[in-house]
Amino acid sequence: MCPFPPDSYLHSATPYEELGLLKACGRTEGHFRLFAPDAVIRLVFIKRLQSLGLSLQEIGECLAVYDHGELPCDDIQAKLSQQVTAIDRQVAELMLLRRELTDILQRWSTLPEKQPGSICPNLQV
Numbered sequence: 001m002c003p004f005p006p007d008s009y010l011h012s013a014t015p016y017e018e019l020g021l022l023k024a025c026g027r028t029e030g031h032f033r034l035f036a037p038d039a040v041i042r043l044v045f046i047k048r049l050q051s052l053g054l055s056l057q058e059i060g061e062c063l064a065v066y067d068h069g070e071l072p073c074d075d076i077q078a079k080l081s082q083q084v085t086a087i088d089r090q091v092a093e094l095m096l097l098r099r100e101l102t103d104i105l106q107r108w109s110t111l112p113e114k115q116p117g118s119i120c121p122n123l124q125v
Contacts, residue, residue, distance in 0.1 A: 019056055021046055021063055049076070053083045 016022040017033070022042060024033040042063070049059045058079050065072040104123070112121040 016043065016046060016056075019060065021056065021060055052080060053087075054079055 014033075017024055022035065022039055025036055026034040028034060046056075046059055046063075049062065050056070054062075062072040062075050062079070065075055108122050115121050115124075118124060
């Protein structure tokens with residue numbers, strides 16, 4: 001075990017500790033948290049999965065598999081595949097929005113006539 005002061009790399013571990021993703025194994029006399037040496041590996045793993053778009057709940061599910069002695073690779077693959085599907089859906093939605101914006105801008109009039117009941121005639125539906 002090694003102590004990590006609050007301003008160290010593992011200071012960001014506190015929220016993960018609260019969620020059960022990391023476990024401190026005690027405290028020093030100065031009240032610094034003690035983590036097992038593999039805590040840094042675990043924290044890097046958590047941050048990597050977050051950077052790939054997985055939620056902390058999903059990451060917790062993967063770590064639970066690992067904590068039960070199994071490799072979570074199949075679970076991670078399934079979650080990453082779901083992430084790709086979600087991204088594809090978001091890209092399609094953004095492309096539709098882009099098309100709508102482009103159409104509006106192509107029809108845009110710089111000096112529209114004021115119309116009763118219209119705040120911006122260029123955006124009339």
